[in-house]
Each structure stands twice: as C-alpha cells, then as structure tokens.
Amino acid sequence: AQSVSQHNHHVILSEAASLELGCNYSYGGTVNLFWYVQYPGQHLQLLLKYFSGDPLVKGIKGFEAEFIKSKFSFNLRKPSVQWSDTAEYFCAVNALEGNEKLTFGTGTRLTIIP
C-alpha cells in the first residue's frame, strides 16, 4: 500500500525566509501528487498538483514543487514566505494502478513570524 511521509511536523520561519517542506511517498508505480493547504479554521484548498510532464510544478500564491522520481519526493518550495502563509500543508499521493485511494501525509504546520 502507498504511504506518504512529511518529516517536518512544525516549521517556524520569519517573513521573507525561503521555505522547503519535505514529502516522500512509498509507491513505486505511476502516481498523481498533490499539495493542499489548510488555513486556520478553513477547509483544504488545492495548492498545486503533478500529473505528468515537467517535474517542476507551479501553483498558486508563488508556491512550486519538484517531483524527483528517483527519490520518491515531491517537496514544496517558496522563495520568500509571508505572514499569510501561516497554515497547515498536506502532501497527498494517488497511485494510478490498483484500487489505491488518495493518501495524505500527516501534515506540516507552518508558522510565519512577522
């Protein structure tokens, strides 16, 4: 069965710092990859997704993620964070073979200090 690991549970950064959140998955076949963001008290919103093609994916609000197949990774990056990026970030993977469902990581809480 597929699994997703987000090793950073809580990240604290100052405004304008660069961000990288790790995401690793276990499935060896073809996958769809997602990053969702959940602002305090709100529902999950899609930040970006990778289906195929260019492994560097750009999403909303200046976020991007790079799919590195050899490392089973899909790390999220932003060159300069803002206070408004304070939220919880979830990586998710969906294998395209078998009957696997979308599997989420446990999330990374990001706190931006003004």
Added chain:
Amino acid sequence: DAGITQSPRHKVTETGTPVTLRCHQTENHRYMYWYRQDPGHGLRLIHYSYGVKDTDKGEVSDGYSVSRSKTEDFLLTLESATSSQTSVYFCAISESEGSRADTQYFGPGTRLTVL
C-alpha cells in the same frame, strides 16, 4: 471554490446517539468521499462513493455507514457515536478517479464533538 456544502457545520452530541452528516455538491461529480481529520493523522478516508447507490469502505470505516441516493448528496451516519469519533469531518468530490485527471475538492468541514 467547488460547490460543496456540509451540514451541520458544528455538532455536539452524546455517546450512543446516532448522528448523520450531510454533504451536498452542485458540480455533478461522480465521486464523493468522507474523511476525518485528527491531529497527527492527517486525513483518513472513511467511505467513498463512485455513483448513486455505489459505495465502498475506506481506511477507517468501522462505526460509520454511508448512503448516496442522489448524485448531489452523500450522507455519513455514525450509528452509535463514541468519544473516539470526535473529529473534524470533511467531504470531498472528484470528477474522475484513477486517471491523470482526478483532483479532489473539499467541503468546509463539520466539527463533531461526542461527549
């Protein structure tokens, strides 16, 4: 945002009582899902539906049942609520699954407290 509503948004109930949560979509998407969100666990799939009257179990289905009598509505029932079912419940929808096109969109959530 996708047209997904959940009701109620907040509910407090007592152990042993039945509870039904409703998810309503206006997107006419075929697939609907129920997740629960708990600290340290992320989101875990409870049940999902791939069409009217077509449902299946997810990772954490014990103690929950679902029904889908119309494309737009997906109901989650806790037959006899327990304190371990205190959680935030999210509904999600997607147009397809197992393809290069599927993306799930989430509703606003229901916060359920079982005393």
